[in-house]
Amino acid sequence: MKVGVVTFPGSLDDADAARAVQIGGHDAVPLWHGDHDLRGVDAVILPGGFSYGDYLRCGAISRFSPVMTEVIEAAGKGMPVLGICNGFQILCESHLLPGALIRNDHRKFVCRDQRLRIENNRTPWTSDYAENAEITIVLKNGEGGFVADTATLDRLEGEGLVVARYLDGNPNGSLRDIAGIANQRGNVVGLMPHPEHAVEDLTGAGTEGLAFFTSLAAAVFA
Incomplete structure (x- = not known):
C-alpha cells in the first residue's frame, strides 16, 4: 500500500518515517505541505520535528498548510492518519484529536528510550501489538505534555481511546501518563514517542x- 509522509518546513523525521514505512512493507510517498494533493495514498503520516519553528504553538501554523485540508477531509472519510510527536501536535491543533500538547513540566527537552504500554490495539496502527504489550521506543520532545479537561480525559479512558501510556515514570507531565490517543473512529492516532526510530537493529534502538x-x-486489507 502507499503511505504518504508529509514534509513541513522544519520537519526532521520525515526521512526516518519514510524508511520505517518501507521496512514495514509499504511504499512511502513524499507529500509536500504546500500541495492540495495526497497523490492517491492509502494512509498518511505526519512526522516529528519543529514545523515552522514551533512558532505560536507547536503545530499551530502547520494546521493551516494546504495539505492539511486534504488530510482532514481524508481522515473524516476513514483514512488512517498517524501523527508522531510534532505530528501529534498538528493533529490536536487541527481538531482531529482532542486536547493539546504543552511544555514539559520540568521545562527541559527530554531524549531517552521510553517504555510504553499499548492499551489499544484496535487501531490501524497498532493491530500487530498484543493488548497491553509493553515496548521501548525513543522519546524526544520539549513540548510533549498531553493535557485536556477532566471530562475529555474521562471519555478517552472510558471509551478505550488511550492508545499508549508511559511506564516507569512520567517524562513530560502528560496527564494520566498518556503517550498517545486515537479518535473515536480509531483511524487517527497521535503518539508523542517515535516508533520510526525503533524499526531495525542497525540503529541500536x-x-x-x-x-x-x-x-x-492487516488493518486496511483484512
Whole structure:
C-alpha cells in the first residue's frame, strides 16, 4: 500500500518515517505541505520535528498548510492518519484529536528510550501489538505534555481511546501518563514517542516500534 509522509518546513523525521514505512512493507510517498494533493495514498503520516519553528504553538501554523485540508477531509472519510510527536501536535491543533500538547513540566527537552504500554490495539496502527504489550521506543520532545479537561480525559479512558501510556515514570507531565490517543473512529492516532526510530537493529534502538507500520496492512486489507 502507499503511505504518504508529509514534509513541513522544519520537519526532521520525515526521512526516518519514510524508511520505517518501507521496512514495514509499504511504499512511502513524499507529500509536500504546500500541495492540495495526497497523490492517491492509502494512509498518511505526519512526522516529528519543529514545523515552522514551533512558532505560536507547536503545530499551530502547520494546521493551516494546504495539505492539511486534504488530510482532514481524508481522515473524516476513514483514512488512517498517524501523527508522531510534532505530528501529534498538528493533529490536536487541527481538531482531529482532542486536547493539546504543552511544555514539559520540568521545562527541559527530554531524549531517552521510553517504555510504553499499548492499551489499544484496535487501531490501524497498532493491530500487530498484543493488548497491553509493553515496548521501548525513543522519546524526544520539549513540548510533549498531553493535557485536556477532566471530562475529555474521562471519555478517552472510558471509551478505550488511550492508545499508549508511559511506564516507569512520567517524562513530560502528560496527564494520566498518556503517550498517545486515537479518535473515536480509531483511524487517527497521535503518539508523542517515535516508533520510526525503533524499526531495525542497525540503529541500536531495537525493533519494537515496527508494528506501528506493519499493522497498517492487516488493518486496511483484512
